[in-house]
Amino acid sequence: MENESRRGFMGKAFGAVSGVGAVASLYAMKRSWDPLPSVAAAGFTTVDLASAEPNALVVEKWRGKPIFILKKTPEMVAAQTEEATARDVIVGGENFLIAIGLCTHLGCIPSYRKDSSDFLCACHGGKFDSSGIDTQLPPPSPLVIPPFKIDGTTVVLGEEGPEYAKMKESGLIA
Ligand code: FES
Secondary structure (H helix, E strand, O other), rough: OOHHHHHHHHOOOOOOOOHHHHHHHHHHHHHHHHOOOOHHHOOOOEEEEOOEOOOOOOEEEEEEEEEEEEEHHHHHHOOHHHHHHOOOEOOOOOEEEEEEOOOOOOOOOOOOOOOOOEOOOOOOOEEEEEEEEEEEEEOOOOOOOOOOEOOOEEEEEEEOOHHHHHHHOOOOOO
């Protein structure tokens, strides 16, 4: 009888201790699942494109990656293919290229050539047009369009807005 009650007490005590332990470890796990506030805040980059100059490349940073933002001139838009226009992000009635500025070959940062309105990757000579479409090997695919959301004249990088979802649906984004 005495043994039984001791066992009962030990059982309860152990249960209580392991209960506290379980709650503590769940809390620790939850904390490690949640992103740190600074990471969550750094996950988005907001860029106001109201004063963007046509044919002048702007390079922003999002999650440690360079993001190319290029406002196109009406001539550039008129000269481009339908495929290229489908990749344009329209902000405030203007056509923009928004793409991760890393070559899809081996990840170098291509440079923008204003005169020819294209990108040249100096590493192995790859080229992309002003819509980020690969036009000369070795890059195997166009520059990647990052998740974005349009909010008036601003673009929020890292958030998936309806325009981005549409591009995804149409197969423009892998
Ligand atoms: S990394 Fe750009 S062409 Fe090779």
